[in-house]
Amino acid sequence: MNAGEVLRVAWQGVTVNKPRSVLTTLGILIGVAAVIILVAVGTGSSKAVQDQISRLGSNTLTVTASSTAAGGRGGAAGGLFFPGGGGGGDTTSQNATQSRTPEITMEDARAIAEASETDEASAVLGVAPVVSASSVTAAYDGASHSVGTFTGSTPAYLLIDNSVVAEGRSFTDSEYTAHRRVALVGTSVAEDLVGSDVSDIIGEQVSFNGITFEVVGVLEAKGSAGPQDQDDRVIAPATAVQDTLAGYGPIGSIEIKATSADTVDLAQSQVETILDGRHGVTAADRDYDVQNASSILDAATSSNRTFTVLLGAVAAISLLVGGIGVMNIMLVTVTERTREIGIRKAIGARRGDIVGQFLAEAVLLSLFGGAVGVVVGLVGSHFTIVGVQPVVAPYSVVLAFGVAVVIGLVFGLYPANRAASLRPIDAMRYE
Amino acid sequence: MSDPVIRVERLTKVYGHGEAEVHALAGVDLVVAQREYLAVMGASGSGKSTLMNVLGCLDTGSSGRYLLDGVDVRRLVDRQLSYVRNRKIGFIFQSFNLIPRTTALRNVELPLAYAGVPVAERRERALAALDRVGLADRVKHLPSELSGGQQQRVAVARAIVTDPVLLLADEPTGALDSHSTADVLALFGELADEGRTLVVITHEDAVARHAQRIIGMSDGLIVSDTRSLEAV
Ligand SMILES: Nc1ncnc2c1ncn2[C@@H]1O[C@H](COP(=O)(O)OP(=O)(O)OP(=O)(O)O)[C@@H](O)[C@H]1O
Ligand SMILES: [Mg+2]
Numbered sequence: 001m002n003a004g005e006v007l008r009v010a011w012q013g014v015t016v017n018k019p020r021s022v023l024t025t026l027g028i029l030i031g032v033a034a035v036i037i038l039v040a041v042g043t044g045s046s047k048a049v050q051d052q053i054s055r056l057g058s059n060t061l062t063v064t065a066s067s068t069a070a071g072g073r074g075g076a077a078g079g080l081f082f083p084g085g086g087g088g089g090d091t092t093s094q095n096a097t098q099s100r101t102p103e104i105t106m107e108d109a110r111a112i113a114e115a116s117e118t119d120e121a122s123a124v125l126g127v128a129p130v131v132s133a134s135s136v137t138a139a140y141d142g143a144s145h146s147v148g149t150f151t152g153s154t155p156a157y158l159l160i161d162n163s164v165v166a167e168g169r170s171f172t173d174s175e176y177t178a179h180r181r182v183a184l185v186g187t188s189v190a191e192d193l194v195g196s197d198v199s200d201i202i203g204e205q206v207s208f209n210g211i212t213f214e215v216v217g218v219l220e221a222k223g224s225a226g227p228q229d230q231d232d233r234v235i236a237p238a239t240a241v242q243d244t245l246a247g248y249g250p251i252g253s254i255e256i257k258a259t260s261a262d263t264v265d266l267a268q269s270q271v272e273t274i275l276d277g278r279h280g281v282t283a284a285d286r287d288y289d290v291q292n293a294s295s296i297l298d299a300a301t302s303s304n305r306t307f308t309v310l311l312g313a314v315a316a317i318s319l320l321v322g323g324i325g326v327m328n329i330m331l332v333t334v335t336e337r338t339r340e341i342g343i344r345k346a347i348g349a350r351r352g353d354i355v356g357q358f359l360a361e362a363v364l365l366s367l368f369g370g371a372v373g374v375v376v377g378l379v380g381s382h383f384t385i386v387g388v389q390p391v392v393a394p395y396s397v398v399l400a401f402g403v404a405v406v407i408g409l410v411f412g413l414y415p416a417n418r419a420a421s422l423r424p425i426d427a428m429r430y431e
Numbered sequence: 432m433s434d435p436v437i438r439v440e441r442l443t444k445v446y447g448h449g450e451a452e453v454h455a456l457a458g459v460d461l462v463v464a465q466r467e468y469l470a471v472m473g474a475s476g477s478g479k480s481t482l483m484n485v486l487g488c489l490d491t492g493s494s495g496r497y498l499l500d501g502v503d504v505r506r507l508v509d510r511q512l513s514y515v516r517n518r519k520i521g522f523i524f525q526s527f528n529l530i531p532r533t534t535a536l537r538n539v540e541l542p543l544a545y546a547g548v549p550v551a552e553r554r555e556r557a558l559a560a561l562d563r564v565g566l567a568d569r570v571k572h573l574p575s576e577l578s579g580g581q582q583q584r585v586a587v588a589r590a591i592v593t594d595p596v597l598l599l600a601d602e603p604t605g606a607l608d609s610h611s612t613a614d615v616l617a618l619f620g621e622l623a624d625e626g627r628t629l630v631v632i633t634h635e636d637a638v639a640r641h642a643q644r645i646i647g648m649s650d651g652l653i654v655s656d657t658r659s660l661e662a663v
Contacts, residue, residue: 001544016532343528346489347589348517348545351509424516425490428528 001353010360013333024329025369028404031319032373033380035400038315040381040390042308047391049300052230053293059261060160061268062296063254063275065102066287102287103250106238108278112254115274123267126257128157131238133245138189138234139207145192148232150208152241153255158184160257163235168202168217171237179239183213186231187221208234211244264292312396319400322369323407330362330415341419342427354420355413362412363405370404434501436597436628437463437486442495444481444651455481456492457651463630465596468623470639471632473648479632480601482648486630487522487599488515500596517546521590523600527582529574535561535585536570542593560588564618580611587618591627598622600631604638616641 001009014021109129115121131152138145151157154176158165171182183206190198193206198218205212213236222230242248258267268290272283281287334341341354374397381390422430444456455478463469471479484490485497488504497504500519507515516522529538539557548556561570564584574582583603590598600619604612612635620641623629631642639645640659647655 001547005544012532339528340530343530344541344545345513346487346516346522346528347542348513348593350513350545353545423490425484428489428524 001356006356006360007364009357010364013337013357013361014364020329021365024325024365025372027322027325028319028366028369028407029322029373029376031315031322032370032400032404033376034315034318035312035403036374036377036392036396037380037385037390038311039308039396040377040392041385041388042304042311043393043396044391045388046301046304046308048388049304050297053297053300059258059264060293061256061258061264061271062291063104063108063256063271064252064289064291065104065250066289104252104254104288105250106242108275109251109254111278112256112271112274115270121267121270121274123258123263123270124256125259126156126159128153128160128255129238129251130157130253130255131241131246132252133209133241136208136234136245138185138193140193140201140204143193145189147189147208147234148186148229150234150236150241150245152236152238152246154238156257157235157255160255163222164220165217166220167199168215170217176237176239179243180237181211181213181240181244182216183208183234183236184217184219185215186219186233188229188232189234190215190218209245213240268292315400316403319403319407322404323366323411326362326365326408327411327415329365330358330412331418333361334358334415334419338419338422338427338430341422342424342430345422345424345427351420355416358416358419359409359412362416363408366404366408366412370401373404374401435462435464435498436467436500437461437630438496438498438501439486440496442482442485442492442497444478444485444490445493454651456485458495459651459653461646461653463628465628466623466626468619468629468641468643469631470642470645471630471648472634472639472645473654477648478651479648481651483599483601483630483632486597487520488512489522513545517542518593519596521593521595521598523583523586523590523598523603525602525605527574527579527586527606529582529585529589531574533573534570535566535572535574535577535588538574538585539589539592542589546593556592557588560592561585563591564588565614578611580607580614583607583611583615584618587615591622596628598627598629600629602632602634604633604635612638 106129109127112121112124113127116124116127129152133150133152136147136150138147155170155173157163158170165184166187168184170184171180175182185193185201185206187198190201194200194204201215201218204215206215207213219231219233219235238251256267256271258264271290272286275288275290276282276286279287344354377397377400378392381392383390439459439461442456442459442461443454446453446455457478459478459482461482471482473479481490485492486499488499488507491505499515502515504512504515529535530541533541536554536557539560540553543553543556558567558570561567564587566581566584566588569577569581569585572581574585577585583606587603590600603619604615607615616638619629619631623643629642631638633639642659644656644658646653646657
């Protein structure tokens with residue numbers, strides 16, 4: 001018998017009991033669709049993170065208080081190093097108590113900024129302290145908007161953050177030092193407050209949690225990175241933000257731009273030297289972290305890979321369960337059709353003919369389930385899932401479909417062989 | 432005269448072990464020449480079907496020899512046995528044994544498909560065989576849409592479509608009424624006249640009368656072997 005005929009006979013076998021075949025197919029379908037969608041979710045979330053980080057630019061550094069060094073260690077280290085070591089400037093908050101939690105201050109930022117004028121931090125192009133205020137609501141003329149991120153910084157922040165003022169102007173150094181309450185708003189904020197003509201907001205007094213800031217500029221739209229709207233933000237002078245919304249405590253982070261992508265490592269070591277001196281720590285017991293975009297990217301990528309692998313594994317298990325479903329149904333089919341197998345052998349079917357027939361049925365089931373599963377997976381990947389826009393990974397489609405067909409072969413082989421090895425007389429006597 | 436189609440020597444078949452041992456065949460010797468039309472008779476349980484299954488290569492004996500067309504069947508491997516069942520033997524069963532949900536034409540084509548006959552030739556030969564048994568107008572019918580007699584005629588068509596040297600029928604008319612029985616017997620008569628070798632198991636004297644030679648079985652042994660008067 002040729003391949004076409006084997007397929008035709010197999011098709012006949014599959015369609016004899018349609019509901020059963022459809023249910024069996026469903027197992028494979030769900031497995032394949034799950035693999036495609038879950039891997040797409042993993043890929044999508046890692047792509048979102050990558051986009052976000054690459055938007056920062058490759059020559060930026062971020063200094064944050066060390067999260068791992070928080071708590072206990074502070075006591076010993078502080079006691080040991082602060083009385084003698086310690087940098088100049090304001091260390092009141094650190095000296096006030098023997099035990100300190102790691103923190104980054106405005107003065108750290110200022111020290112780096114000053115050093116960048118000299119050879120001490122020659123590779124540093126710009127420095128911007130970042131003060132964040134959370135749960136800020138903007139109100140203007142009856143309209144209100146909950147601000148995604150409210151950042152206090154220096155004018156240099158725009159350069160480091162690759163942000164551009166689209167309408168109006170940025171705030172100036174003199175406004176910064178004068179603690180002027182001026183603000184730059186993202187397009188999402190502006191649109192919510194004054195409608196689509198965002199330039200209307202320039203020069204207006206907008207209230208943020210009851211504190212009035214004058215909007216002097218609108219930031220150019222950046223679009224969204226994954227679930228996060230990058231235009232839902234407000235930037236204001238850090239001085240004014242500390243006065244009003246954030247308080248004078250430690251700051252969130254220091255953003256630093258190196259003179260070029262090649263000097264990032266040099267800038268990092270210069271910054272570390274300055275901060276080590278100021279904090280009285282060494283490389284071994286640093287209470288802060290300096291991260292560059294690529295190290296953040298690496299960390300995010302590896303954690304995302306783990307996530308994707310886990311999702312894929314869960315989906316693979318459901319595919320396996322689908323395969324067992326195929327095997328189960330094929331065993332039932334072989335049992336039901338034992339007599340038919342006997343008759344076929346009595347009129348001259350070879351072992352290979354019988355194996356081929358039942359194997360073809362199993363593969364047909366899994367092929368069909370796999371094909372519909374691919375369609376469902378591709379369609380399903382168009383929807384946003386738990387805030388992530390899935391990105392279909394081509395390899396997952398090929399892999400899931402391939403595995404589905406292989407599962408049909410592997411799980412079909414046992415029942416098919418069982419059918420073929422029956423002696424004709426035993427098969428025909430079977431009731 | 433050339434090789435006999437069937438040569439059986441001291442053939443036994445034992446089912447079960449120990450206490451439950453049943454000697455379904457207890458040492459059968461039988462030679463069937465080409466062009467013979469043989470009827471096998473005997474009481475229920477005398478071993479007729481067991482013998483037939485061995486002759487049809489559906490089963491193997493416990494001891495003894497069986498030469499089909501001069502070839503010792505015991506020496507054949509699985510693949511060769513399939514070939515023998517396909518080309519040398521046509522089997523007709525009491526319960527028709529057509530493949531369900533498959534048209535009469537497809538059923539008759541099937542042995543040719545397993546033989547690797549090209550599609551067009553297969554169709555032509557299957558249609559000829561169906562025409563031969565008088566079912567040219569029922570080729571597209573499913574077994575469930577045919578009467579018992581018609582189903583058995585499809586089975587005969589399927590058995591003869593590969594031009595086998597040996598036709599075996601185990602109570603082919605057992606499930607048929609007298610009219611259908613007459614149809615099938617007429618067919619057998621024609622096939623015998625064409626020079627095919629036929630072995631037919633039957634309980635009915637009327638059926639056996641059509642044969643040239645009748646053997647009687649009892650307790651796994653051949654106890655009588657007579658040539659019918661008509662044939663002499
Ligand atoms: N698969 C089997 N297992 C055990 N014993 C069997 C088997 N098949 C047949 N027998 C026994 O072998 C003996 C011969 O059976 P067989 O079917 O050949 O009889 P038969 O002559 O065809 O009878 P009938 O005319 O009723 O069809 C019987 O005693 C039967 O019980
Ligand atoms: Mg019998």
